Amino acid sequence: MGSAKAWEPGWCKVNFDGASTGxxxxxxxxxxxxxxxxxxxxxxxxxIRVATNNEAEFRVALRRLQLGKELGVQRIHLEGDSLNMVNVVHCNNTLSWHLNQWLRPILVLLATFDEFQISHIFREGNGETDKLSKMAIADGDPPLAL
Incomplete structure (x- = not known):
């Protein structure tokens, strides 16, 4: 279930996943x-609009943080199956200039929380969010501007 801290009073936990068909x-x-x-x-x-797998992971990171802020969350634990995403947030840097356009607003939003954690979970433990991300691809609605 991840870190015990996420289950302490006042914390919210967000599981996330991004998917791309190409x-x-x-x-x-x-x-x-x-x-x-x-x-x-x-x-x-x-x-979301056409993206790579990594872009989808970064976009979901931004969206989940926005959601936390909308709901008034002050302590947030982020958990996803993208080890690349988790490592990039821990290092505050990515080797891709293209992904940096998504990392910067993520880091800005993270700084507005009282506390945050980000951790990796194996894909098998993140099945619910995997289904949600793939349902969005299958849905016939027009893509978001994200």
């Missing part, structure tokens, strides 16, 4: 926000 291709994001009791507060399944 590199780049049709893409979607999925995330689940849970309170400190592990109860789902909000689930998101959204189509």
């Amino acid at each position: 590199n780049p291709g049709k893409s979607g994001i999925g995330c689940i926000l849970r309170n400190s009791n592990g109860i789902s507060i909000k689930e998101i399944s959204e189509k």
